[in-house]
Amino acid sequence: MSKTITGFSKLSKEEKIDWLVTTFFEKSSSAVHILKQYWNTNQQLQQLHDEFTENTISNYYLPFGVAPNFSINGKNYAIPMAIEESSVIAAASNAAKYWLNRGGFKAEVLDTQKVGQVHFTFQGSAEILKSFFSEVKPKLLASVAALTKNMKKRGGGVLDISLVNKTEALQGYYQLHCTFETVDSMGANFINSCLEQFAETFKTEASSYAAFNEELPHIVMSILSNYVPNCIVRAEVSCPVEELSDSKIPDGKEFAEKFIQAINIAEIEPFRAVTHNKGIMNGIDAVVLATGNDFRAVEAGIHAYASKDGQYSSLTHASIDNGIFKFWMEVPLALGTVGGLTSLHPLVKLALQLLGSPNAKELMKIVAVAGLAQNFAAIKSLTTTGIQQGHMKMHLMNILNQFNATADEKTAMVKHFTTNTVSHSAVVDALETYRS
Numbered sequence: 208m209s210k211t212i213t214g215f216s217k218l219s220k221e222e223k224i225d226w227l228v229t230t231f232f233e234k235s236s237s238a239v240h241i242l243k244q245y246w247n248t249n250q251q252l253q254q255l256h257d258e259f260t261e262n263t264i265s266n267y268y269l270p271f272g273v274a275p276n277f278s279i280n281g282k283n284y285a286i287p288m289a290i291e292e293s294s295v296i297a298a299a300s301n302a303a304k305y306w307l308n309r310g311g312f313k314a315e316v317l318d319t320q321k322v323g324q325v326h327f328t329f330q331g332s333a334e335i336l337k338s339f340f341s342e343v344k345p346k347l348l349a350s351v352a353a354l355t356k357n358m359k360k361r362g363g364g365v366l367d368i369s370l371v372n373k374t375e376a377l378q379g380y381y382q383l384h385c386t387f388e389t390v391d392s393m394g395a396n397f398i399n400s401c402l403e404q405f406a407e408t409f410k411t412e413a414s415s416y417a418a419f420n421e422e423l424p425h426i427v428m429s430i431l432s433n434y435v436p437n438c439i440v441r442a443e444v445s446c447p448v449e450e451l452s453d454s455k456i457p458d459g460k461e462f463a464e465k466f467i468q469a470i471n472i473a474e475i476e477p478f479r480a481v482t483h484n485k486g487i488m489n490g491i492d493a494v495v496l497a498t499g500n501d502f503r504a505v506e507a508g509i510h511a512y513a514s515k516d517g518q519y520s521s522l523t524h525a526s527i528d529n530g531i532f533k534f535w536m537e538v539p540l541a542l543g544t545v546g547g548l549t550s551l552h553p554l555v556k557l558a559l560q561l562l563g564s565p566n567a568k569e570l571m572k573i574v575a576v577a578g579l580a581q582n583f584a585a586i587k588s589l590t591t592t593g594i595q596q597g598h599m600k601m602h603l604m605n606i607l608n609q610f611n612a613t614a615d616e617k618t619a620m621v622k623h624f625t626t627n628t629v630s631h632s633a634v635v636d637a638l639e640t641y642r643s
Contacts, residue, residue: 216262223264241265255551271497271554273561274299278311279576286577287558288493293602295489298584299577305453305587309446312579314572320366320437321541323398325383325406325429331422333372336381339419340370343412347383350408351401358397363388365401381424383409386437391567393500393543395431402429433504434511435539442575443535444583451532455591463532465590466525470534473521480521483582484513487522487536490581494574498562499548499555508539523582536579540571606634616641 210230215223224242232238242265247253257263269289274296277284286303288296306312329336347368355364366386373380383405387398406429413424451459473483488506495502513519523536544567548555559565562573603624607617616638623637 220257220264223262227264252553259548259551269496271558272296274303274577274580276300276303276307277573277576277580278303278307279314279572281311282563284562284573286494286573287497287561288490288577289497289554290489290493292489293605295493295581298588299490299580302580302584302587305583306444306580309450310444312442312444312576314440314442314576316568316571317439317441317537318437319388319568319571321387321389321394321398321431321435322437323385323387323402323429323431325385325402325409326427327381327383327406327409327424328379328427329381329422329424330379331419333374335418336424337370339413339416342416343409344368346412347405347408351404354397354400354404358389361390363390363394368405389543389567391544392546393504393541393567395501395504396546398431399429402431405429433508433541435508435541436512436515438539438541439537440540440571440575441535441537442572442579443533444579445531445533448527448530448532459532462590463525463527466532466534466586467527469586469590470521470523470525474524475520477519480513480519483585484510484522486585487538487578487582490577490579491538491540491574494577495542497555497558498542498544498570498574499552499558500542501547505540505542508541512539523579534579534583536575536582538575538578540574542567542570542574544570603629603634606631607638610635610638612638 212226212230215226218226224239228236228238245266245268247256247266253266256266269291271287271289273285273287275285277286286299288299290296348365351365358364364387366388368386369384371382371384373382385398385402385405387394387401389397406426409424410426413419448463449459451462456462473480488509491505491509492502495505509522510519513522522538523534525532525534527533543549544559544565549559550556559570562570565573603620604617606629607620612620619641620634620637623641624634627633627637
């Protein structure tokens with residue numbers, strides 16, 4: 208049987224599933240049941256989810272949790288997080304509680320500039336191209352007046368357009384490097400619409416520019432960049448070294464010095480830095496996803512930023528100055544609180560309400576703090592008890608569910624592993640012993 212089909216997108220959801228099951232699954236498969244059990248019984252809500260993307264056949268659920276006790280700039284938050292990984296929310300919550308009575312988290316937005324580019328080639332004189340750009344720049348800005356009208360009312364719009372010569376890197380390659388302020392929207396559609404209009408105006412004006420003769424610029428593409436090194440937020444925590452002590456940290460100074468060593472290693476060792484930063488993204492992605500933002504764009508931009516100095520490195524830094532321990536991070540975050548899913552997805556709306564209906568700058572601060580908290584919790588565990596002790600206890604329930612443990616069995620296993628080390632084999636052995 209052929210495993211290709213034409214007109215798939217025109218089929219109903221039932222017809223899509225029928226074709227998939229008939230073509231890719233055995234007749235006895237439970238695929239239909241699995242797909243349909245995740246359909247929402249509220250038809251209006253299900254239709255809303257169906258229309259978020261294309262060829263929808265079911266919903267894919269992630270746990271929607273909350274990390275409480277975050278103090279950010281003197282204001283308390285319970286931060287919503289959508290993530291499937293065990294111990295992430297627990298770790299963030301522990302870090303929030305740890306810093307609650309040590310001054311809390313501080314965060315500030317350093318800049319909010321976003322970037323888009325019109326990429327084109329030109330084989331003629333660079334000086335003639337520069338002269339043309341100087342003449343056409345006002346026309347480019349004027350050509351997007353209708354697109355920027357509403358954005359300007361909110362305090363945003365096009366900040367600047369510059370001509371960039373990249374011919375040393377790629378023959379004939381130039382770009383219009385454009386910067387934007389999109390206020391409370393992430394701004395992808397706005398930026399891309401402006402860029403395409405810039406490209407059209409640039410092309411039209413070039414066709415009648417006498418100095419070009421027969422050598423004209425050729426537009427390749429127009430697209431925003433998810434690398435936003437000038438859309439930066441800083442988050443930090445600090446306290447006197449002696450205040451770092453708690454029930455698990457008998458000596459605050461020793462802890463701080465070991466913590467800083469761990470950060471220093473991530474700053475110079477890419478193999479460690481990738482895992483180190485992945486832990487930061489556990490916190491960032493979870494909040495970005497819960498608030499309906501584009502976590503893939505955030506991931507790409509942040510990891511590019513981690514390589515900005517020529518080698519992939521830690522996003523977080525730590526120091527001791529005059530007896531004060533400080534731990535901080537600066538990251539690029541292009542986020543929005545209007546547009547996209549923010550006004551459509553019920554849980555996204557709820558998440559933003561939970562955060563006090565923040566504007567984009569406030570959300571940037573909250574997201575950055577979640578990432579910093581996650582990293583603090585990870586480094587604290589790594590340099591004290593080890594990360595597996597807490598992580599595997601959180602993972603215990605996943606292992607038990609793999610073996611269809613009953614409620615009574617789960618209760619017994621949780622009690623057993625209160626004083627025993629969790630590992631996959633240990634859980635299997637304990638469960639078999641209990642069942643026998």
